[in-house]
Structure formats: C-alpha cells, structure tokens
Amino acid sequence: xxxxxxxxxxxxxxxxxxxxxxxxxxxxxxxxxxxxxxxxxxxxxxxxxxxxxxxxxxxxxxxxxxxxxxxxxxxxxxxxxxxxxxxxxxxxxxxxxxxxxxxxxxxxxxxxxxxxxxxxxxxxxxxxxxxxxxxxxxxxxxxxxxxxxxxxxxxxxxxxxxxxxxxxxxxxxxxxxxxxxxxxxxxxxxxxxxxxxxxxxxxxxxxxxxxxxxxxxxxxxxxxxxxxxxxxxxxxxxxxxxxxxxxxxxxxxxxxxxxxxxxxxxxxxxxxxxxxxxxxxxxxxxxxxxxxxxxxxxxxxxxxxxxxxxxxxxxxxxxxxxxxxxxxxxxxxxxxxxxxxxx
Numbered sequence: 001x002x003x004x005x006x007x008x009x010x011x012x013x014x015x016x017x018x019x020x021x022x023x024x025x026x027x028x029x030x031x032x033x034x035x036x037x038x039x040x041x042x043x044x045x046x047x048x049x050x051x052x053x054x055x056x057x058x059x060x061x062x063x064x065x066x067x068x069x070x071x072x073x074x075x076x077x078x079x080x081x082x083x084x085x086x087x088x089x090x091x092x093x094x095x096x097x098x099x100x101x102x103x104x105x106x107x108x109x110x111x112x113x114x115x116x117x118x119x120x121x122x123x124x125x126x127x128x129x130x131x132x133x134x135x136x137x138x139x140x141x142x143x144x145x146x147x148x149x150x151x152x153x154x155x156x157x158x159x160x161x162x163x164x165x166x167x168x169x170x171x172x173x174x175x176x177x178x179x180x181x182x183x184x185x186x187x188x189x190x191x192x193x194x195x196x197x198x199x200x201x202x203x204x205x206x207x208x209x210x211x212x213x214x215x216x217x218x219x220x221x222x223x224x225x226x227x228x229x230x231x232x233x234x235x236x237x238x239x240x241x242x243x244x245x246x247x248x249x250x251x252x253x254x255x256x257x258x259x260x261x262x263x264x265x266x267x268x269x270x271x272x273x274x275x276x277x278x279x280x281x282x283x284x285x286x287x288x289x290x291x292x293x294x295x296x297x298x299x300x301x302x303x304x305x306x307x308x309x310x311x312x313x314x315x316x317x318x319x320x321x322x323x324x325x326x327x328x329x330x331x332x333x334x335x336x337x338x339x340x341x342x343x
Contacts, residue, residue, distance in 0.1 A: 025067030032075025
C-alpha cells in the first residue's frame with residue numbers, strides 16, 4: 001500500500017500523502033453512471049460506458065494517478081464495483097470511499113441518509129465486498145452536514161473498523177469549518193474533503209486546514225466540468241444528467257446550462273489559466289495547488305483523453321503566485337464554498 005510519511009512537525013499525526021509535490025486523484029462519481037433519488041430525480045452522469053471507464057482508470061494509473069475517490073452512493077455501488085474490476089486488487093493505489101447514504105444497488109437508487117451508528121460497520125463491509133479488498137485506505141462520512149453528536153457516534157464506529165483492520169483511516173466530506181474543529185484530532189481521522197474551484201474559493205476552510213495534520217481532498221475542482229473549456233452558455237446537458245436537475249447543492253448549472261455568471265468569470269480568466277502552455281483544466285488544477293500545498297484535487301473523468309489531460313497538470317504544478325493574484329482579482333467576490341455544500 002502507499003506509505004504514510006511522517007508529518008514534518010514532530011508530535012503531530014501522520015498525514016497520508018507527500019506534501020512536497022503536487023498530488024492528484026481521480027473522482028469516480030462520473031463512472032458510476034446512472035443513479036437516482038427516491039423520487040426518480042437523476043443524480044448521475046449520462047453517456048457512461050463501463051469499458052471506457054475501465055480504460056480511463058488504467059490510464060490514470062499509467063499516468064501517475066493512484067488515488068481514487070469513490071463512494072457507495074456513486075452509481076449505487078457501481079463505481080466501487082468498476083474500480084475493483086479495473087484495479088484487480090493491486091496494492092499500489094489508494095482508495096477513498098464514502099458511507100452514510102442508504103442505497104438500493106439493483107435499482108440504482110439513493111434512498112436517503114443512513115446515519116445510525118449500527119449501520120457503519122455493515123456499510124463498510126459492503127464497500128469491502130464491492131471493492132474486493134480486505135482493507136479500505138480511507139472511509140469518509142458522505143453527508144455534508146450532520147449533527148455533531150451523530151457524527152461522533154459514527155466516527156466511534158469507524159475507529160472500531162480501524163482496530164479491526166477493515167479501514168486504515170477515516171474522515172469527512174464536508175464544507176463546514178465547525179466539523180473540522182470538532183474532529184480533526186481524533187485518532188484515525190486523517191482526511192477532509194471539501195468543495196473548491198477557481199470560481200469559488202473556500203477561504204475559511206483553507207485557513208483552518210493550513211496547519212492541521214490532515215490531508216485535503218478537493219471535490220468539484222472543475223465545477224462539474226464547467227471549467228473544461230468545452231461548454232458555452234448555450235450548452236444544454238442531457239435531461240437525465242445530474243447537471244440538468246435543480247439541486248440545492250450545485251450552483252454550476254442552471255436549468256441544464258452552465259451558470260452564465262460563472263461563464264462570464266471563466267471567460268475573463270481563461271487565458272490566465274493557460275499560462276505556460278497549460279490547458280484551462282490544467283490551469284484550474286494549478287490554481288488549487290497554488291492556493292495550498294495541502295490541496296489534492298480529485299476531478300472526475302470518464303475517458304482516457306480526459307485522464308491524460310488531467311495528469312498533464314502534474315508536470316506544470318502550481319500556477320505562479322502573480323497569475324493567481326490576477327485571477328482572483330478578475331473573478332472577484334462571487335461567493336465561496338465555505339458551508340455552501342456545492343458539488
């Protein structure tokens with residue numbers, strides 16, 4: 001398995017990843033394919049082909065991306081199953097999954113939150129079975145906002161899973177600073193995942209995490225594809241794509257089209273993101289690395305071409321500080337991700 005290098009400050013918990021160079025993971029929500037809320041609302045991505053997704057996973061490993069961010073909810077278990085098929089128990093990768101949402105695998109339905117402490121170990125066991133692994137590198141609590149007492153009971157059970165050898169570490173996918181404050185020093189609590197991208201900063205979260213011995217995964221680093229550079233304000237997403245549904249937790253798309261306010265700001269910074277020969281995507285990842293050496297973006301991808309484009313960002317690294325300052329001045333005070341639950 002990947003090593004847990006010692007943290008550079010004596011006496012603090014160890015972090016999982018090397019902070020001396022940019023780190024990049026692959027988000028596996030898109031490859032999960034179709035998934036639905038209990039009312040039939042689409043929560044997945046369309047046009048997904050399993051063979052193409054497996055090739056994309058193989059391309060990620062071949063190009064130095066060995067962190068995979070998935071969840072029991074992605075495709076109602078299908079994303080985990082695909083990872084198992086593609087990775088074939090190889091031990092040089094790091095898998096993060098998430099629990100806390102009840103699923104019906106056969107129906108591809110997300111029933112709702114599943115937050116009883118008694119559900120934690122069985123949920124982890126089901127993830128292990130789908131991933132075909134004896135141990136999961138990291139398990140995160142998936143729901144963004146949970147009562148702290150409830151979350152504490154859940155993390156008690158995650159600690160049990162660590163002692164049982166089922167889990168190496170755990171954490172929370174959350175945009176709330178008070179969640180980090182409450183649990184950052186728990187034994188085994190090593191990872192925070194929160195939303196952030198070049199059009200939506202997360203200054204309060206960045207500040208509190210800066211000196212914490214936690215690894216920081218950044219979800220939605222490309223604003224659900226809006227920062228890919230291939231969409232215009234007139235692009236219309238398929239009706240059964242999650243980006244066509246009016247979810248309270250996303251501001252990137254409105255009525256199935258890219259948010260026009262976001263697109264105005266994206267167009268204003270597009271050339272700056274391409275500094276040094278980068279693509280827009282590579283520049284958006286470079287902005288995140290420039291904001292904090294702790295940030296590990298986990299952009300989603302479904303094709304080999306997309307993965308190779310993402311991996312190319314590693315050669316460029318962080319954007320220059322002067323470029324980041326210019327980008328921030330042009331984007332302005334749109335709003336930030338702190339506590340906003342964007343995806």
